[in-house]
Amino acid sequence: MKFETRAVHAGLSVDENTGAIAPPIHLSTTFGRDEASQPIGRHTYIRESNPNQERLEQAVAELEGGEAGLAFASGMAAGAAVFEALEPGTHMVIPDDVYYGFGVAAQEFCNKWGITFDAVPMEDLDQLSAAIRPETGLIWVETPSNPLLKVVDIRRITALARQADATTIVDNTFATPVLLRPLDLGVDFVVHSMTKYLAGHGDIMGGALICKEEHRQLVTVLTRTLGPNLGPFEAYLTMRGIKTLPLRVERQCQNARRVAAWLSDHPRVERVYFPGDPEHPDIETSRRLFPKDLFGGMVSFEIKDAGRDEVFAFMDALKMIVPATTLGDVHSLVLYPAISTHRDLAPKHRARIGIRDNLVRVSVGIEAVEDIEADLDQALKQ
Numbered sequence: 001m002k003f004e005t006r007a008v009h010a011g012l013s014v015d016e017n018t019g020a021i022a023p024p025i026h027l028s029t030t031f032g033r034d035e036a037s038q039p040i041g042r043h044t045y046i047r048e049s050n051p052n053q054e055r056l057e058q059a060v061a062e063l064e065g066g067e068a069g070l071a072f073a074s075g076m077a078a079g080a081a082v083f084e085a086l087e088p089g090t091h092m093v094i095p096d097d098v099y100y101g102f103g104v105a106a107q108e109f110c111n112k113w114g115i116t117f118d119a120v121p122m123e124d125l126d127q128l129s130a131a132i133r134p135e136t137g138l139i140w141v142e143t144p145s146n147p148l149l150k151v152v153d154i155r156r157i158t159a160l161a162r163q164a165d166a167t168t169i170v171d172n173t174f175a176t177p178v179l180l181r182p183l184d185l186g187v188d189f190v191v192h193s194m195t196k197y198l199a200g201h202g203d204i205m206g207g208a209l210i211c212k213e214e215h216r217q218l219v220t221v222l223t224r225t226l227g228p229n230l231g232p233f234e235a236y237l238t239m240r241g242i243k244t245l246p247l248r249v250e251r252q253c254q255n256a257r258r259v260a261a262w263l264s265d266h267p268r269v270e271r272v273y274f275p276g277d278p279e280h281p282d283i284e285t286s287r288r289l290f291p292k293d294l295f296g297g298m299v300s301f302e303i304k305d306a307g308r309d310e311v312f313a314f315m316d317a318l319k320m321i322v323p324a325t326t327l328g329d330v331h332s333l334v335l336y337p338a339i340s341t342h343r344d345l346a347p348k349h350r351a352r353i354g355i356r357d358n359l360v361r362v363s364v365g366i367e368a369v370e371d372i373e374a375d376l377d378q379a380l381k382q
């Protein structure tokens, strides 16, 4: 079956008792046992497993082509489970522009847990190779990156990891399995913030880890014991979102391509960052990695001669596009990295990773592209 069909049908079944097609939401925290004290069904207690979580876990595993899927209360909880499973003494390599939460987690906790790390620009394979040591156990990849949308060559990174006997993990939040299935390229783990594209409607927080069978046991023990699991209601809503994932993401990709090309010609725009831009330094990698004409729904751009005041005036003038932190929702969103996601970085660090004070990031929604462009245009003219 094709991906679009799987997205709609994953976890779909007729309820034996009622005939209901939409899955029931099971809020029960506990599940009955028979006279021999054996569980009547597959579940015993909500933290260990529950029917809504189980359906979602099967669905995300299927979409990513993994054997095991685990649902978490947030993307951070999903990623943290991998950190927690590392042995003391392990070294890891992370991107220097990793999602800020994972950067903070590495800074704050690795030392306490006896884990060391190097943060490198992942697109530079020489720097990555140089950072790998005999004790390197994990290589963390995030692609396209935030907010400059750099795309890295996953196949070459997994080849380096294999030589070093290191595990690889890809944060697939931005690409989604519509664009990229890292496990098919030899990656060991995929992590998602389902809060973004997978759920897609800006109304739930959730995360997922997908892996091969051989890694399931390690993470399952850890999560079912420490309890960062996703609740049944969030699992239900995420399943609902996943049914339209391919439709939404394809539309977001189309809109983003149009918006990126339009912005490139705008007199108030200095530079556009979009993985499908023929001028983008990673365009060849993007073309190899992603399906034809799909480059993601995120576009970043720099406003010509703008300082903070001008960027604030632009954001303030937007009438439809919502200034907000998140991404991947059905409606378009705009974010100012220098004062939000990247505000805690020292200005020098921000400059080194290329995040300038005139940079804004747009998460392009599914609206009519003409309306998105019209709103950007009137706000850029303020």
Ligand SMILES: *Cc1c(COP(=O)(O)O)cnc(C)c1O
Pocket (backbone or CB within 6 Å): 074, 075, 076, 077, 099, 101, 142, 146, 171, 173, 174, 192, 193, 194, 195, 196, 205, 206, 207
């Ligand atoms: C949002 C995000 C996360 C963290 O997910 P939460 O659901 O907010 O915990 C991780 N990685 C990326 C790329 C994200 O955008």
